[in-house]
Amino acid sequence: MDNGNNNHKMGFFGASSYVIGNIIGSGIFITPSSILRCSGSVGVSIIIWIGCAIIAILGSLCYIELGTSIREAGCDFAYICYVKWYPIAFAFMWVSVLMTYPATIAIISETFGQYLIEGLKQVYDIDSNYLQLLQKLFAFSLLLLVMWMNFFSLSKFAAKFQVVATFAKLISCALIIITGFYYYFFRGWSENLEDMWSESKYDTGSLVMAFYGGLWAFSGWDILNYGTGEIKNPKKNVPLALLSGIIVVALIYISINIAYFVALDVDTMKSSNAVAAIFSAKTLGKFSEFIPFLIGILLLGSLNSNLFSGSRYMYAAAKQGHLPACFSCINKATESPRVAVFAQTILAMGISFIGDLDSLIAYCMFGFWAQRIFTLVALLVIRYKMIPVHADAVRMPLWIHYAFLIVTVILVIIPIFQEFHVTALGLILCGIGFVFYYLLIHSDNLPLIFYKINNYTTLVACILFDCLPDVKTITPIVRLKTSSSKILLNVDSQDKLLLEDTSFSSITNITDLSQSTPTETTVPDLHSDEKNIAVRTHSFSRKIW
Incomplete structure (x- = not known):
């Protein structure tokens, strides 16, 4: 690689800032209350946040090896397909489209509704009987607005708005940290930190649910998978950038939580997911009226990016024949996958009725981490069978892969036995995905x-x-x-x-249809890299869609 090319690539600091900016988002303003409800105390919740940072570091190192070894779009789907586990890849694609992405969208929109209500409560007296109705109204109104934005692919507007959302994110985090530490050091507010272990919960089911909340806030640590080729000396800079970036994010998250605990007692934090709004109401006086709306802007940006990625994932799956062709439909003028955007919006609205915020996070994270078990096993299969991968792959020590796999298995297995109600939906959808694969994808004798x-x-x-x-x-x-x-x-x-x-x-x-017969054609090969020699089996090319 020549120096001229290197001049246009990111170095260590650029890659680190990219990791930090991608991880810090709406999660820190959504999950602190959920983690505290599951962990029970200040001390355990802080340990949960530290543990999530360690898990994120392990996971990011594993995924860097995957991303540099298998240079294909599709992330987990592509990695699992690389070892030809097509039924598993299809089943989890099905879960992602029907549950993971819609649940994420529902979580953000519901939280937006809560923050907007907290902001309005500081100005208007709202009857408590109408709070749930108003929350749904605000959440669905935001969803429909963002759906309309994505219908017309307002890329220029969206890009400018993301800048505003990023600014809102930085201002909100800085205000909370500075305010909390000001009241701790200069006002002596420390009573909420004196008994940090009171009412702690140590049962494994509750702790795993708490980790789900923290790991949801740390989502995005795999961002460098999509741009490893744009980083100078990736074998050195990528691991260092991930390590430093996640540590910085962990320090920011822990500082924000300590700031919350300085001003708010445990019971108050447990009572509402819009904890930043309650914090600002107690500490910022008149300026507190603007904080919920500032965070609302941040949530709007996060919702827009998640609906964008969820709809494009659904569109890509339909384009390759894994979903009905209607979901691949795009508007010629705007190139927006309107049917997929509409479907993700409707699914998010529907899934918002099946549980509270804690349950929605659990639904989302269970499917997410169950898929990662198979992704990690696929990586180990590649290593042990010495399946050819890209020549410039970044290799990590095997103990990192085993450590992350053990953690992932624990995060998935324990809820099945102790919190089955939050895993049932994911298991059912995954089972349906397997059935649909063998009925609609693998079979070549379908009724016309x-x-x-x-x-x-x-x-x-x-x-x-x-x-x-x-x-x-x-x-x-x-x-x-x-x-x-x-x-x-x-x-x-x-x-x-x-x-x-x-x-x-x-x-x-x-x-x-009497004159028609299915035309058998090969699915576009995920393994198009010139250094890959994996060949798809012919059976996977039998498509219904």
Whole structure:
């Protein structure tokens, strides 16, 4: 690699700041109350935050080896597919689309509703009987607003807004830390820190739920996986940047929590997830009215980025034939996957009714960490079977992989036996994913009605959302019984969809499949790197969608 190229790459400090900026987000303003409810005391909650930082460091080092070894988009999905565990990859893709992403979106929108209510309560007297209704109203209003933004791919507006959200994030964190330490050192507010271990909980189920909350706040430590090639001397700088970046984030998170405890007692913190708003109301006087809205801006930015990534993940899965073709539909003018955006929004609204914030975090994190077990095992299989990977892969000591795998297994297994109610949904969806894989993906003897339904829903989506499908698999020709016998044809993504003189009335006449047979085609290979020699099995190319 020449020096000219290196001049345009990030060094240690650039990579470290990238890690810090990506991790610090809405989580620190959402999960402190959840962690305290699960841990019971100030002391245990602080230990949980430290433990989450250590787990994040171990995980980031493992994922750096994965990211530099397997240079493919798709993260966990691509890593699991690399060892040809296609049913497992499909099942967890299914869980991510139906639960993990929607639950994350629901958590952020619900928290936005709580913070907005706390801000309004400082100005207006709100009847407590209407608080839950108002929270849902604010949450859903925000979701619909962000959905509309993503419908039109307002990239310029979104980019500028993300700058504002980042500024709000930095100001909020700095204000809380400075204010808390001011009241501790200059006002002598220390009574809440005197008995740090009172009412501590040590049962494994509660502790794992507390770790789920902390690890949700640390999400984003795998960011360098997506840009290792843009860093100078990655074998040296990437591990150091991760280590230093996560340590800085941990210090900021712990400082914010200590600031909370300086001003608020344990019972007050447990009572509301909008803890920053309560903190500001007690310490910042008149200025406290602005804090909930400042954090609301931050949450809006976080919600926008999560809906963007969730919808694109769903779109990418549909484009490769793993989901119905309607979810691959994009608007030609804005290139927005409108059907996927709409689906993620509706799923988030629905999942917000099945549990409180603590449960939603648990739903999200259980699926997330269950997938990581298989990702880590796949990495160990690659190491022990010496499966060829990229020549410039960054290798980590095996003990790091084993340590992270043990922690991951503990985080997944304990809730199954002690907090089954929060794992049941993930297990059910994962099981359905396996069934759907063998029925709809692996099978090559499907009733033709499935192809008819796929084309019908795709055409409806095209009309309702003003979009065209973008699929890489070929599905059967479906004849529309119109006067001119025009044809609806799903073809390669470059040709989009051929729709000739169709109208909504013709949708009801999609019946003639007698002339059609499924066309078997190979799924686009995830392993396109010239140094990879893994070849997909032919069985995985049998697609329904």
